[in-house]
Amino acid sequence: MNTTVTPISAAQTANPEELINGLASEARAAQRVLSAMSSEARAAALKLAAAQMRADAETILSENIKDIEAGRANGLSGAMLDRLKLDKDRLEGIASAVEAVADLPDPVGAVIDTADRPNGLQLSRIRVPIGTIGIIYESRPNVTADAAALCVRAGNAALLRGGSEAVHSNRAIMAALTAGLVEGGVPAAAVQLIPSQDRACVGAMLTASGLIDMIVPRGGKSLVARVQADARVPVLAHLDGICHTYVHSAANPEMARKIALNAKLRRTGICGAMETLLLDANFEAAGDLVKALLDEGCELRGDERIQSLDDRVIPASANDWDTEYLDAILSVAMVEDMDAALEHIARHSSGHTDVIVTADDSAAEHFLTRVDSAIVMHNASSQFADGGEFGLGAEIGIATGRLHARGPVALEGLTTYKWLVRGSGQARP
Amino acid sequence: MNTTVTPISAAQTANPEELINGLASEARAAQRVLSAMSSEARAAALKLAAAQMRADAETILSENIKDIEAGRANGLSGAMLDRLKLDKDRLEGIASAVEAVADLPDPVGAVIDTADRPNGLQLSRIRVPIGTIGIIYESRPNVTADAAALCVRAGNAALLRGGSEAVHSNRAIMAALTAGLVEGGVPAAAVQLIPSQDRACVGAMLTASGLIDMIVPRGGKSLVARVQADARVPVLAHLDGICHTYVHSAANPEMARKIALNAKLRRTGICGAMETLLLDANFEAAGDLVKALLDEGCELRGDERIQSLDDRVIPASANDWDTEYLDAILSVAMVEDMDAALEHIARHSSGHTDVIVTADDSAAEHFLTRVDSAIVMHNASSQFADGGEFGLGAEIGIATGRLHARGPVALEGLTTYKWLVRGSGQARP
Numbered sequence: 001m002n003t004t005v006t007p008i009s010a011a012q013t014a015n016p017e018e019l020i021n022g023l024a025s026e027a028r029a030a031q032r033v034l035s036a037m038s039s040e041a042r043a044a045a046l047k048l049a050a051a052q053m054r055a056d057a058e059t060i061l062s063e064n065i066k067d068i069e070a071g072r073a074n075g076l077s078g079a080m081l082d083r084l085k086l087d088k089d090r091l092e093g094i095a096s097a098v099e100a101v102a103d104l105p106d107p108v109g110a111v112i113d114t115a116d117r118p119n120g121l122q123l124s125r126i127r128v129p130i131g132t133i134g135i136i137y138e139s140r141p142n143v144t145a146d147a148a149a150l151c152v153r154a155g156n157a158a159l160l161r162g163g164s165e166a167v168h169s170n171r172a173i174m175a176a177l178t179a180g181l182v183e184g185g186v187p188a189a190a191v192q193l194i195p196s197q198d199r200a201c202v203g204a205m206l207t208a209s210g211l212i213d214m215i216v217p218r219g220g221k222s223l224v225a226r227v228q229a230d231a232r233v234p235v236l237a238h239l240d241g242i243c244h245t246y247v248h249s250a251a252n253p254e255m256a257r258k259i260a261l262n263a264k265l266r267r268t269g270i271c272g273a274m275e276t277l278l279l280d281a282n283f284e285a286a287g288d289l290v291k292a293l294l295d296e297g298c299e300l301r302g303d304e305r306i307q308s309l310d311d312r313v314i315p316a317s318a319n320d321w322d323t324e325y326l327d328a329i330l331s332v333a334m335v336e337d338m339d340a341a342l343e344h345i346a347r348h349s350s351g352h353t354d355v356i357v358t359a360d361d362s363a364a365e366h367f368l369t370r371v372d373s374a375i376v377m378h379n380a381s382s383q384f385a386d387g388g389e390f391g392l393g394a395e396i397g398i399a400t401g402r403l404h405a406r407g408p409v410a411l412e413g414l415t416t417y418k419w420l421v422r423g424s425g426q427a428r429p
Numbered sequence: 430m431n432t433t434v435t436p437i438s439a440a441q442t443a444n445p446e447e448l449i450n451g452l453a454s455e456a457r458a459a460q461r462v463l464s465a466m467s468s469e470a471r472a473a474a475l476k477l478a479a480a481q482m483r484a485d486a487e488t489i490l491s492e493n494i495k496d497i498e499a500g501r502a503n504g505l506s507g508a509m510l511d512r513l514k515l516d517k518d519r520l521e522g523i524a525s526a527v528e529a530v531a532d533l534p535d536p537v538g539a540v541i542d543t544a545d546r547p548n549g550l551q552l553s554r555i556r557v558p559i560g561t562i563g564i565i566y567e568s569r570p571n572v573t574a575d576a577a578a579l580c581v582r583a584g585n586a587a588l589l590r591g592g593s594e595a596v597h598s599n600r601a602i603m604a605a606l607t608a609g610l611v612e613g614g615v616p617a618a619a620v621q622l623i624p625s626q627d628r629a630c631v632g633a634m635l636t637a638s639g640l641i642d643m644i645v646p647r648g649g650k651s652l653v654a655r656v657q658a659d660a661r662v663p664v665l666a667h668l669d670g671i672c673h674t675y676v677h678s679a680a681n682p683e684m685a686r687k688i689a690l691n692a693k694l695r696r697t698g699i700c701g702a703m704e705t706l707l708l709d710a711n712f713e714a715a716g717d718l719v720k721a722l723l724d725e726g727c728e729l730r731g732d733e734r735i736q737s738l739d740d741r742v743i744p745a746s747a748n749d750w751d752t753e754y755l756d757a758i759l760s761v762a763m764v765e766d767m768d769a770a771l772e773h774i775a776r777h778s779s780g781h782t783d784v785i786v787t788a789d790d791s792a793a794e795h796f797l798t799r800v801d802s803a804i805v806m807h808n809a810s811s812q813f814a815d816g817g818e819f820g821l822g823a824e825i826g827i828a829t830g831r832l833h834a835r836g837p838v839a840l841e842g843l844t845t846y847k848w849l850v851r852g853s854g855q856a857r858p
Contacts (some may be wrong), residue, residue, distance in 0.1 A: 130831050213831045236831050255854040262856030368849050380852030401662050402559050402642045404833040409846045419836045420797050423809030425684040427691035
């Protein structure tokens with residue numbers, strides 16, 4: 001079966017607020033049907049959606065070419081065009097990822113805890129879907145399928161607002177997804193791509209309290225900042241990943257070198273990359289570690305004591321301690337002791353991931369207890385801060401907020417709970 | 430030891446935003462000290478605070494008289510004055526409640542789950558305090574002690590903004606609490622009463638993103654509505670408690686009568702009181718149940734079929750299905766079947782507590798699964814919707830939002846979690 005891609009002009013003319021509220025109301029009704037489906041039925045529908053994407057590969061790839069051509073004409077950078085580009089292999093990867101999400105254990109219906117009250121009431125808390133999730137993202141068309149799959153697996157409706165650069169690709173992917181999901185019994189309105197690229201639609205999503213239950217922004221810092229600033233709906237996100245690695249006096253020098261190089265340089269553009277290195281004044285191999293990073297081509301911005309270790313270190317400005325470089329640049333400070341490291345992290349960390357390297361377990365436990373970030377690590381690279389690496393299967397995002405979910409957020413973070421109370425006629429005295 | 434009550438004029442002149450931001454920054458620093466204290470030390474400090482309230486009883490009661498006199502002069506209603514009034518017994522109740530919270534199991538440090546990854550990384554999620562909680566409340570001075578105790582037990586700082594009617598009482602209670610907590614090693618800034626009654630301080634609290642982590646409004650609907658409308662900080666609250674009881678065709682008539690009378694009339698002013706009764710068209714004792722409610726003095730507003738059961742039933746308007754009466758008034762509808770009941774609840778419930786009465790367990794399970802409210806009950810009065818009744822010891826509030834915590838929120842809801850990752854030098858491939 002081949003699905004047809006509806007023309008992009010549809011619904012372009014509606015008032016953005018009416019459009020979003022209308023779609024969200026339909027999503028709400030569809031979500032009730034979705035959440036009444038069995039776990040097996042939701043998983044099977046996702047597999048049909050994956051199969052349909054494979055069946056529609058030709059259409060999706062030819063729609064993708066339209067986006068690439070428009071992107072070239074609009075002067076998109078090579079990196080942007082690469083993010084946008086689909087081919088057979090990438091599309092297969094997207095379809096396989098949907099199948100992998102279908103195979104993840106379903107969080108819905110899990111019993112969190114139970115209690116029997118003296119009056120005979122039996123209490124239990126069970127996981128239920130959140131409701132309707134709004135996803136606002138930029139150029140990567142794979143987010144369309146990834147986010148939709150995670151939402152559906154956990155029984156949620158999804159309202160997707162993709163970037164205009166990827167509009168043809170997203171619509172083609174969504175057409176295939178919808179066809180597969182509908183074949184599997186999921187109402188079409190449960191997963192919807194916002195049909196208008198009007199920027200006011202984003203604003204309407206952000207203020208749709210009571211209609212959209214949570215917003216997840218997927219994209220660069222300016223997108224996340226705008227969403228956080230304007231949203232009246234709860235947002236699951238991280239703005240910055242200013243991750244610290246503290247090399248304690250008792251760190252093994254070779255382990256410190258291996259972890260620091262990996263945390264900074266394995267991939268510099270991810271939110272779990274180290275941005276600040278704190279070297280304990282009593283760590284004896286500080287000079288070697290600084291040299292190793294410089295030798296690997298990393299720019300180091302250091303305080304005076306770090307500058308004195310190697311001529312290639314340039315002076316850090318006050319801003320550097322609060323900067324997420326996402327590049328082969330690292331700010332480096334020497335700290336007197338554990339307390340000074342904790343103080344620096346409390347002041348400058350974005351609450352994403354902070355690491356201690358030490359062979360002293362009690363120092364490590366002290367650090368793990370005192371650092372108040374979403375993820376705190378001992379003797380490991382901060383680049384492990386990832387839902388897949390944590391065994392969660394896939395992630396909808398990483399959250400640095402303090403409520404609901406922190407760190408890598410996967411299926412469980414797309415659920416909430418309700419209390420069930422089973423009685424035998426109890427009235428309250 | 431007697432503590433002195435600082436004069437109310439202090440800090441009245443500061444710019445509200447500067448004032449709140451300054452207090453919140455001090456609270457943040459104090460919270461770091463508080464969260465580093467042992468569970469036993471936090472509990473002991475709360476017991477010292479309770480003891481200090483007892484020691485300061487005379488001062489607190491004489492300050493309370495000032496509020497009562499001012500309230501009388503300002504024409505407060507008898508009910509308002511009663512809420513405001515303290516006496517020896519009530520103060521003893523407040524002190525005992527603080528001790529009871531001190532004795533509750535500490536949620537902080539509890540391990541939520543653990544996982545060992547194939548690469549040797551050991552993951553665990555542990556409960557940690559949220560941070561700084563803002564409490565905005567009206568006339569009851571007991572909230573000052575209750576809310577502070579719950580926050581401190583779970584390692585959080587508390588910024589309390591009480592109503593101006595209770596300003597003398599609140600300041601006297603806070604002075605005693607602070608003296609006791611400080612004696613127990615808790616920094617004074619960890620629990621603070623906002624020293625200004627300027628209404629702009631409430632606005633400043635609501636927009637203090639990054640400084641205050643969560644706001645809990647405690648009071649009437651207009652307070653909650655204002656907080657929900659203006660807050661940029663996450664809010665834990667319920668606006669309405671429009672609770673339904675559905676009497677299924679297979680309900681035991683005597684049990685239905687007992688539950689309905691209790692759910693509506695035990696206390697009409699609480700959020701868990703039933704506001705709408707749905708009678709299945711095949712429930713044969715509908716007439717008797719309507720009569721019993723009327724005989725107890727409850728005003729019934731019914732649809733046509735309910736009106737036909739008894740002359741005393743007055744017609745319900747469309748608004749009645751969305752009204753929280755908090756009074757001896759009940760809207761009553763006849764529904765064709767389970768589906769119609771579910772449809773009515775999905776449309777009109779405020780998501781607080783909804784109940785089915787039935788002797789048919791499979792009908793009950795269907796209802797428990799399909800109704801998407803914070804609390805769903807079978808064969809019990811909705812008036813059980815309460816943290817104490819749920820065995821949580823005490824509650825900071827009841828939440829009808831979908832994220833973080835739902836239903837009665839106690840100590841666990843005042844915590845979040847962080848991920849700990851313990852490695853042995855792992856770098857990500």
